[in-house]
Amino acid sequence: MxxxxxxxxxxxxxxxxxxxxxxxxxxxxxxxxxxxxxxxxxxxxxxxxxxxxxxxxxxxxxxxxxxxxxxxxxxxxxxxxxxxxxxxxxxxxxxxxxxxxxxxxxxxxxxxxxxxxNGLTSGLVGATRAGIPLTHRDYTRGVTFVTAHAQDHSEPDWAALAATGTTLVIYMGMSRLSSIQAGLRAAGLPAEMPAAVIERAASPDERVLVTSLGLLAREAQLGGYASPAVIVVGEVVALATVREAELRRCWARCA
Amino acid sequence: MxxxxxxxxxxxxxxxxxxxxxxxxxxxxxxxxxxxxxxxxxxxxxxxxxxxxxxxxxxxxxxxxxxxxxxxxxxxxxxxxxxxxxxxxxxxxxxxxxxxxxxxxxxxxxxxxxxxxNGLTSGLVGATRAGIPLTHRDYTRGVTFVTAHAQDHSEPDWAALAATGTTLVIYMGMSRLSSIQAGLRAAGLPAEMPAAVIERAASPDERVLVTSLGLLAREAQLGGYASPAVIVVGEVVALATVREAELRRCWARCA
The missing domain is CATH 3.40.1010.10 (Tetrapyrrole methylase, N-terminal domain)
Structure with missing residues (x-):
């Protein structure tokens, strides 16, 4: 039966x-x-x-x-x-x-x-906890959530994404940081564009790196940042209020 | 004191x-x-x-x-x-x-x-309830949440947004549907591109319109769709499982 x-x-x-x-x-x-x-x-x-x-x-x-x-x-x-x-x-x-x-x-x-x-996504929660308002209207029209990892192993169209002027929140990108950085720089985003990595958002061992696009891959490597993590790129990252971020930014400059 | x-x-x-x-x-x-x-x-x-x-x-x-x-x-x-x-x-x-x-x-x-x-955003919840998986990997690399309403009354850069190939979720666009439709068509998106409107997502009087970009403004007007609502444009909208959507799509074709 x-x-x-x-x-x-x-x-x-x-x-x-x-x-x-x-x-x-x-x-x-x-x-x-x-x-x-x-x-x-x-x-x-x-x-x-x-x-x-x-x-x-x-x-x-x-x-x-x-x-x-x-x-x-x-x-x-x-x-x-x-x-x-x-x-x-x-x-x-x-x-x-x-x-x-x-x-x-x-x-x-x-x-x-x-x-x-539905559940809250790590990109939104992680950014909020770091003091990053993803869609602050003084800086952007919106936010794009994109995965760096595709079925066919292709790269996202960084030029098109950069041209939107939206804040970029990149998932599954930690093993591809150098190519993300290079792709967005080649798309015309300046080295000074603020960028952040939020590792294990909202967990007890959450870590936040606030840096710039030009230093993103290097600083993340120095700090040992790894999956699971989201990457945030855009002017709104300049509003981050994370204390550790300040320390890390300073440290990277002195290193 | x-x-x-x-x-x-x-x-x-x-x-x-x-x-x-x-x-x-x-x-x-x-x-x-x-x-x-x-x-x-x-x-x-x-x-x-x-x-x-x-x-x-x-x-x-x-x-x-x-x-x-x-x-x-x-x-x-x-x-x-x-x-x-x-x-x-x-x-x-x-x-x-x-x-x-x-x-x-x-x-x-x-x-x-x-x-x-943080709270769940209407664009994600509304799309999910309509059976639209915003980032289904067979169709797209990601999703862009964008507001049609800016402080300076400018339009979003529809050409750049369309070029990303991400699903578009548009907030505060119901009074600008014709210009959104025209902007995305001018950006090269075909009239057949699936599009949806989700009004009052997850409330008892939620309504969903599933249509195409070419018919978006006309069908929304015919159906009396209004704020608060989100607009979703992208291939993933073709996966919508809303029954009312089928009826409305059929009705619009016969009208």
């Missing part, structure tokens, strides 16, 4: 701090019998689980323990077909570079019920 | 549904003795107020009852200097077209303590 199919909640947990979860996310987490959790999600989220919840880590970051997307998809579908409520939990937001659209399509094609709960 | 200054929480309440508040926002709301609330915030948020909280509406939308920014700034500072905890509450996120950066600067210049709590 077929069971009544369950449901999949596709939940953006926000970056770092579990207090950045929405009320709706907490409700969904509390309804689920099975959790499929990405690497970047704060483990403290477990406080919102029902007793007896099955919590499965399905991180996809580099290294040998990553879980293929197809396997995650099948896992979601299998538990839902067993009549279970599944929480698929991602860091940040599932629809901003989170492959949420692909997972939704996979599930809907199989007639399974899926509902997305 | 001077009172110990209080604190200002600058809170993004998200769009529409109060369940989209973060846990941190709810905590901050519950600590405040004075609330300064923008027009677009769902009144149901009052359930999170301390008993006796002073709740003051400070909407800034058009018409005769809008409150000047300078007055809001002074109000925040005055209550904080009286030793009160102030919640300044905005729809969506305070740092994405919310003038949050300006309010933070005003308060910090006066030595007052201010902390921002």
């Amino acid at each position: 077929m069971k009544t199919p369950g449901k999949i909640w596709l939940i953006g947990a926000g970056p770092g701090d579990v207090e950045l979860l929405t009320l709706k996310a907490v409700r969904a987490l509390g309804e689920a019998q099975v959790w499929l959790v990405d690497d970047l999600v704060n483990p403290e989220i477990a406080q919102f689980a029902l007793p007896g919840t099955r919590i499965i880590g399905v991180g996809k970051r580099g290294g040998c323990r990553s879980t293929p997307q197809g396997f995650i998809n099948r896992l979601m579908a299998r538990y839902a077909r067993q009549g279970q409520v599944v929480a698929r939990i991602k860091g940040g937001d599932a629809m901003l570079f989170g492959r949420g659209g692909e997972e939704v399509a996979y599930l809907q094609e199989r007639g399974l019920s899926v509902e997305v709960v | 001077m009172k110990t200054p209080g604190k200002i929480w600058l809170i993004g309440a998200g769009p529409g549904d109060v369940e989209l508040l973060t846990l941190k926002a709810v905590r901050a709301l519950g600590e405040a003795q004075v609330w300064l609330v923008d027009d677009l915030v769902n009144p149901e948020i009052a359930q999170f107020a301390l008993p006796g909280t002073r709740i003051i509406g400070v909407g800034k939308r058009g018409g005769c009852r809008s409150t000047p920014q300078g007055f809001i700034n002074r109000l925040m500072a005055r209550y904080a200097r009286q030793g009160q905890v102030v919640a300044r509450i905005k729809g969506g996120d305070a740092m994405l077209f919310g003038r949050g950066g300006e309010e933070v600067a005003y308060l910090q210049e006066r030595g007052l303590s201010v902390e921002v709590v």
Whole structure:
């Protein structure tokens, strides 16, 4: 006999701090019998689980323990077909570079019920915590969130992005900092253009580097900045109020 | 005798549904003795107020009852200097077209303590609810959030924005739909480019129009779409799963 199919909640947990979860996310987490959790999600989220919840880590970051997307998809579908409520939990937001659209399509094609709960994205939260107002109207018309990592390993069109005059928030760029810097300089952005790196936004070990485009790759390397991190480039970065940033900028100049 | 200054929480309440508040926002709301609330915030948020909280509406939308920014700034500072905890509450996120950066600067210049709590922005939530994955990697490298309304009444650089190939999410554009459509067409985007309008995202009277760039202004006018709404333009809009959208698209073709 077929069971009544369950449901999949596709939940953006926000970056770092579990207090950045929405009320709706907490409700969904509390309804689920099975959790499929990405690497970047704060483990403290477990406080919102029902007793007896099955919590499965399905991180996809580099290294040998990553879980293929197809396997995650099948896992979601299998538990839902067993009549279970599944929480698929991602860091940040599932629809901003989170492959949420692909997972939704996979599930809907199989007639399974899926509902997305948006989460705060690390670029917005990280910038805000560093005192960077991404769209301050004295400086820009808007903000562009872009991934440096594409399926076909191509580079973003830095010339077009720079020409918009929007603040740029770059995801998955830490292994490509030199080419990002070179691409944006070649696109005409000056070496003095303020730039920042926010590593592990809103987590206890968050770090912020405020520098300039011309020094971006060098300073990030000197400071050992690495993924997960977002890169912010634009005039608004000059408004950053992070104290460590001042120290690092000074230090880099004296080095 | 001077009172110990209080604190200002600058809170993004998200769009529409109060369940989209973060846990941190709810905590901050519950600590405040004075609330300064923008027009677009769902009144149901009052359930999170301390008993006796002073709740003051400070909407800034058009018409005769809008409150000047300078007055809001002074109000925040005055209550904080009286030793009160102030919640300044905005729809969506305070740092994405919310003038949050300006309010933070005003308060910090006066030595007052201010902390921002990010909220979900209507462009992301509205698109997600309509089934539009803003950054689906098969279609785009990213997403640009831009305001059609500038201090100097200039137009955004549509040519540069179109050239990025990012999904465009346009805020404050409903009174300028014809010029947005013309600007993006002149920038080379085809009339067939999918486009959507999401009105009052995540509120009970949310409406979604899915159409094409060539029909955008006409269909929005026919359907009576108006502010507050976001406009989404890009290939990813073709993935929209909204049923009403299908009906409207069909209807427009037959009209």
